[in-house]
Amino acid sequence: MNPVPTPVREFTIDRLNASVYENRDALGQAAASNAQAILQAAIQDHGTASIILATGNSQLDFLRALRKLPEIDWRRITVFHMDEYLGIDASHPASFPLFLHHHFLDYVEVGAFHPVPNQPADIEKACRDYELLLRENPIDLVALGFGENGHLAFNDPPFADFEDPVWVKVVVLDDVSRQQQVGEGHFATIYDVPKQAITLTIPALLAPKNILCIVPESRKAEAVRACLNQPVSDQRPGSVLRTVNHAHLYLDPESAALLSH
Numbered sequence: 001m002n003p004v005p006t007p008v009r010e011f012t013i014d015r016l017n018a019s020v021y022e023n024r025d026a027l028g029q030a031a032a033s034n035a036q037a038i039l040q041a042a043i044q045d046h047g048t049a050s051i052i053l054a055t056g057n058s059q060l061d062f063l064r065a066l067r068k069l070p071e072i073d074w075r076r077i078t079v080f081h082m083d084e085y086l087g088i089d090a091s092h093p094a095s096f097p098l099f100l101h102h103h104f105l106d107y108v109e110v111g112a113f114h115p116v117p118n119q120p121a122d123i124e125k126a127c128r129d130y131e132l133l134l135r136e137n138p139i140d141l142v143a144l145g146f147g148e149n150g151h152l153a154f155n156d157p158p159f160a161d162f163e164d165p166v167w168v169k170v171v172v173l174d175d176v177s178r179q180q181q182v183g184e185g186h187f188a189t190i191y192d193v194p195k196q197a198i199t200l201t202i203p204a205l206l207a208p209k210n211i212l213c214i215v216p217e218s219r220k221a222e223a224v225r226a227c228l229n230q231p232v233s234d235q236r237p238g239s240v241l242r243t244v245n246h247a248h249l250y251l252d253p254e255s256a257a258l259l260s261h
Helices: 024-046 057-067 096-105 123-136 175-183 202-206 218-229 237-243
Strands: 009-013 016-020 049-053 077-081 083-085 112-114 141-144 168-172 196-200 211-215 247-251
Touching (some): 024 057, 024 211, 024 247, 057 096, 057 211, 077 096, 083 096, 123 168, 202 237, 211 237, 218 237
Parallel strands (some): 141 211, 211 247
Antiparallel strands (some): 009 016, 168 196
């Protein structure tokens, strides 16, 4: 096993600990090593573990490193994910469960995978059923990132709600989020991107025992600056991580470039 990369810089903003690594590869390896320790401890304590995984290009280095760790007994682990376009076909190249299969689930044998539904006959029932699954399986770890507008999952400004009464709901997608999907190559134009999605809400994302927030790349630098340097606000959803003490933010020099020293 390769040694865990050492951060080139560490700091704390409010209650949020953050580490900057020399490149995306080192960032992914460090976050995966932390995830391994959390999952192994959970399995040792109660025989199983549960994890929520994010999708998107910024998560690729982390997922690649995570799937290569042979010490994790994935058969004891239940996997959830955090959002999905409403109405998209499961075989569509931009489908988030399909993304997780291509980059993670096809490489490891997990105990169970529960995808967010994309074409439910009863949308409200689908949201409540998924929330019940989450509540019945206390989550040991969520691995997520910031969107280019600072979103967590598909909780976009101005629709994010830090006090949301539900854990899963239908949301209207901000145009910045939709354009990000085009920029990442998942759709040809913004007109092809669905306008609605089912997402885990902010309270659901804060509920797991551990939060790893993985944010590389220069295109995320402004979101990182705003979420860390400006006041905590639902206009900057990622800033909510500064209010909890069980989150760790992983950055590379590009995503940390606009932070004040």
